[in-house]
Amino acid sequence: MDDRWNRMQDLPFSRLNARERAVAICNPGSFNELLCPRSKLTSPHLPAMGQTPQFDDGIVVGLGKAGKTPVVVVSQESRFVGGGVGEVHGTKMVMAIRLALRGQRILESRGRSPGDGGQVALVISFDTGGVRLQEANAGLLAHSEVMDAFQAARGKVPIIGVVGGTVGCFGGMGFVASSVDVLIMSDVGRLGLTGPGVIEEVVGTEEFDAANRALVWRTTGGRHRFITRDADFIVEDAMKAFREKVSEVAGWPLKKISEKRIIGTEEMVLEQMRLVGLAANDKIQDSWDLWRQFGNKDIEYLWDSDVSEFTAHAKRWPRGRIGERD
Amino acid sequence: MALERLEFEFIGEPENGENDWEYLHIGHVMSGDLEILAERLPAQANVTRIHVTTSAVGFGSVWQMVIDEFMATHKMYGCEIWINDDGATPAVVKLRLWQLVREMSAK
Numbered sequence: 303m304d305d306r307w308n309r310m311q312d313l314p315f316s317r318l319n320a321r322e323r324a325v326a327i328c329n330p331g332s333f334n335e336l337l338c339p340r341s342k343l344t345s346p347h348l349p350a351m352g353q354t355p356q357f358d359d360g361i362v363v364g365l366g367k368a369g370k371t372p373v374v375v376v377s378q379e380s381r382f383v384g385g386g387v388g389e390v391h392g393t394k395m396v397m398a399i400r401l402a403l404r405g406q407r408i409l410e411s412r413g414r415s416p417g418d419g420g421q422v423a424l425v426i427s428f429d430t431g432g433v434r435l436q437e438a439n440a441g442l443l444a445h446s447e448v449m450d451a452f453q454a455a456r457g458k459v460p461i462i463g464v465v466g467g468t469v470g471c472f473g474g475m476g477f478v479a480s481s482v483d484v485l486i487m488s489d490v491g492r493l494g495l496t497g498p499g500v501i502e503e504v505v506g507t508e509e510f511d512a513a514n515r516a517l518v519w520r521t522t523g524g525r526h527r528f529i530t531r532d533a534d535f536i537v538e539d540a541m542k543a544f545r546e547k548v549s550e551v552a553g554w555p556l557k558k559i560s561e562k563r564i565i566g567t568e569e570m571v572l573e574q575m576r577l578v579g580l581a582a583n584d585k586i587q588d589s590w591d592l593w594r595q596f597g598n599k600d601i602e603y604l605w606d607s608d609v610s611e612f613t614a615h616a617k618r619w620p621r622g623r624i625g626e627r628d
Numbered sequence: 629m630a631l632e633r634l635e636f637e638f639i640g641e642p643e644n645g646e647n648d649w650e651y652l653h654i655g656h657v658m659s660g661d662l663e664i665l666a667e668r669l670p671a672q673a674n675v676t677r678i679h680v681t682t683s684a685v686g687f688g689s690v691w692q693m694v695i696d697e698f699m700a701t702h703k704m705y706g707c708e709i710w711i712n713d714d715g716a717t718p719a720v721v722k723l724r725l726w727q728l729v730r731e732m733s734a735k
Contacts, residue, residue: 319656339653339665342710349631354683354714356657357665381656 304330311542315466316490318541320362320379323427326541327375327464327548328366335364336401337394345388347437356382359390363398369549370419372409374402377427380469386434387475392444399424399451402459416556423552423559424455426482427464431497432473445474452481456566460484460559462551464544465491465533470522472497480532484562486547487524487533488540489609494522525605525612526589529596530577531619534562538609577619596620634680634688636695641674643703649735655724662713662721664728673706682713694718698725 310318310326318326325333337343339357348355360382366373376398378385387395406422414420433441455461463482465471470492471479479485479493487493496504498512498521511517520526527533535551537543551559564570586592590601597617598604604612655663669675678695698704702725709728716724 339663340651340667342665349681352630352683354631354657354681354712356663356712357653357710379656381658381661 307331311540311545313541314490314539315488315541315544316468316539319381320360320377320427320429321358323541323544324362324364324366324375324377327377327425327427327545328368328373333364333366333375335362336398337363343390343394345390345437347388347440348383351436353383353436359388359394360385361391361394363394368423368425368545368552371421371423371549371552372405372419373423373425373548373552374398374405375425375427378429378467378475380429380431380467383434383436385428385430385467385469385475386436387430387432387441387444388434388437389440389444391434392441392447395426396444396447396451399448399455399459399461403451403455406459421556422459424459424461425464425548425552426461426479427467428471428475428479429465429467429469430471430473430475431469432475442474445478448478449481452478453566456563457556457560460552460554460556462486462548462559464548465493465524466537466539466544467491470494481563481565483559484535484551485527485533486535486537486544486551487527488537488544489519489524489612490539491524491527492519492522493524493527493532498522520589520605525616526593528613529593529598529616529618531564531621536609536613573621577621580619593617630685632680632682632685632688634682634691636678636680636692638676638678638699638705639674640676640703640705642706649732652728652731652735654727654731657712657714659714660716660720662711662716662724664724665710665712666728666732667708667710669706669708671706676705676707676709678709678711680711680713682711682715684713684715690718691721694721694725698722702729704729 307330342357344355360379362377402422402424409420461482463479463485466488472494476495498518501510502512524536528536537547652666657663
């Protein structure tokens with residue numbers, strides 16, 4: 303079993319499936335899946351539409367340990383209906399968050415201190431296009447329930463989001479990923495609301511060419527998200543890099559993690575709207591124009607350099623509140 | 629639009645009872661692919677049931693051939709196998725079944 307775990311650490315995060323990611327993000331041998339495929343909890347809606355269901359409904363949830371921190375892990379599988387959120391899929395995610403909160407209450411009632419494994423963290427690996435269209439209403443409802451559960455977890459259980467899969471994180475789940483405490487991305491990972499293909503379909507190729515991979519990645523990719531502070535960290539597309547960063551952040555004091563959150567209060571929303579104001583400007587024709595506005599000079603170098611070089615030299619959005627702190 | 633459900637049943641003596649697996653899961657439901665869930669029945673069981681759910685309707689006889697050949701080769705008696713298929717070709721089905729056997733012997 304540990305052999306497999308070791309092999310996965312050396313593979314690109316983007317190439318692993320949801321279950322492998324969940325296993326490999328935890329300490330070796332520590333992950334225990336809940337509602338695994340054997341429980342056959344499948345979508346009640348897909349068969350009616352002639353679509354084959356999958357035994358885990360495209361999501362893996364379970365318990366494990368990341369470093370010294372007990373974690374509840376949620377991992378979406380993009381190979382099954384594009385990682386779309388349906389009724390069962392969404393419910394598994396919501397119940398995982400509630401489980402983390404319950405676990406936290408139990409640990410506190412037993413007097414466990416945060417430094418002594420007494421702080422539960424929630425880790426969510428997003429790989430999704432948002433709502434599963436076949437289950438639109440249930441899927442939308444699940445999104446709002448997840449955000450609701452996030453607010454309930456606020457200041458109690460830190461939420462660490464991870465985006466590094468082949469689909470990335472789009473649609474309603476783009477909102478959800480933006481409301482976690484800390485978001486970790488790779489430069490392969492993409493985060494956005496309306497997906498590139500949909501933008502092209504609706505407003506035309508002249509506006510956004512979804513076949514132009516460079517354009518897609520510099521608009522939605524990890525590097526751009528790091529510069530605009532939608533992502534807190536950017537790591538290599540390596541399972542090991544993600545695991546190490548998750549373990550590190552999960553070990554932080556709760557207050558430090560909670561401070562990283564970018565939405566959830568009126569003040570934060572206003573701050574976020576300031577960034578939208580900057581970007582919705584005639585002078586900004588491309589994400590790189592925004593990079594320049596933040597004081598980045600050698601854009602080509604930043605784009606081509608490896609992640610550690612990029613992190614060391616990129617000038618990020620001088621966000622008012624959060625900028626002062628770090 | 630409806631899904632097709634196919635059931636297959638085989639009876640025979642399990643070839644060897646040494647393998648230490650209880651349940652296995654491989655693959656994904658995506659266009660041209662399938663997932664397989666295999667559960668081991670109690671040791672004395674000599675029946676194997678294979679349940680196929682597929683979005684490609686009307687290929688029962690092809691499934692019969694692929695699964696007959698699989699059972700003739702591997703004599704996997706004493707388990708319950710569930711297949712969720714989204715239009716995999718016979719070659720892909722055989723590949724996934726082969727992967728299942730490999731995973732079993734690795735356990």
